[in-house]
Amino acid sequence: MISIDKERLRALIAERKTTPRAVSRAVGSNDTLVRDILSGKSRNPQASTMAKIAEHLGAPIGELMTGVETPDVTGQPPSFAELPLIGPVQAGAWLALDDSSQDEPQMMSAALDRRYPTAQQWLREVRGDSMNARNIYPGDLVHLVDLINSGVRLNTGMIVEVTRTRDGGALREITLKEVEVTEAGITLWPRSLNPRWKDPIVLDDGDGGDLDVEITGLLIAKITRF
Structure with a gap:
């Protein structure tokens, strides 16, 4: 609820x-x-x-939703900036991040969200169909903000970028999921019309040692490319 x-x-x-x-x-x-x-x-x-x-x-x-602490910026015109398109995000299975690339990220013009003046914002291209029930499709760009520095408290229904780290940080993977907050904790769900994607991720998911799952970004906009 x-x-x-x-x-x-x-x-x-x-x-x-x-x-x-x-x-x-x-x-x-x-x-x-x-x-x-x-x-x-x-x-x-x-x-x-x-x-x-x-x-x-x-x-x-x-x-x-009540309880989300964000600055009041009603009435201010949008401010456009060059945001980094820092790679893909998988809406489905985990997608391994390639941290070894020396290429500079592609920069794209997008409207900054003024509610998060000190938080980093970035873009990723969507792959997979695990979030198509939320109208997020392969090829779309998702506009994300750093969750920790945004000051936002997680609530049910938010869509987030989730990062999983293994082997002491040697392997990093990301995915998109929807948040469900209950008394038992936070669960992250795919929202797909494809029955293949039905299993949730529990935020405290772990294998007893060398696996860390955290929410790294909050979805604030989706950009559809034609």
């Missing part, structure tokens, strides 16, 4: 010059979905539903 920031949801709808009914229809639900969330009639909407609403409104899902 997640706690919805209804005032922020209402503000986003107004800023986008749309209506609760239009948003409900856009995410493939009945006409009253968003109205019921705003009124409190729907108290525990599914994380997948909120992820669709956030994507339609062009906002990270964390904006729609």
Whole structure:
């Protein structure tokens, strides 16, 4: 279950010059979905539903949840910068990172997220289909921010870059997953229409010694290339 920031949801709808009914229809639900969330009639909407609403409104899902501490930058125009495209990320099986390459990363123009003024931001190209139920497809670019320096607290429904390190750091692998926060801890899930991708990752996953799993990036935008 997640706690919805209804005032922020209402503000986003107004800023986008749309209506609760239009948003409900856009995410493939009945006409009253968003109205019921705003009124409190729907108290525990599914994380997948909120992820669709956030994507339609062009906002990270964390904006729609209470307890996420981010600076107020409402009304400021976007600031564009050259961000590094630092390689691929696998939406599926783990993808080994090649740290031996001496090539400089490709730089691409993208809108900086002003809520994270001191946190590093970067791009990766998506491979695989384990997140296609969240409209993240092979060839898309994901815009990520350093989780630790962002000051964001993890909440259910966030999509993150996960890094797994083996052999004392000699082997590093990454993947994209969706966060589920429960009383038992944090679990990271694929969200795919492909039945091959169904097994979660437990954040404290380990083999008793030489395996470390951590969340290294928070997805803040997706860029579709045509």
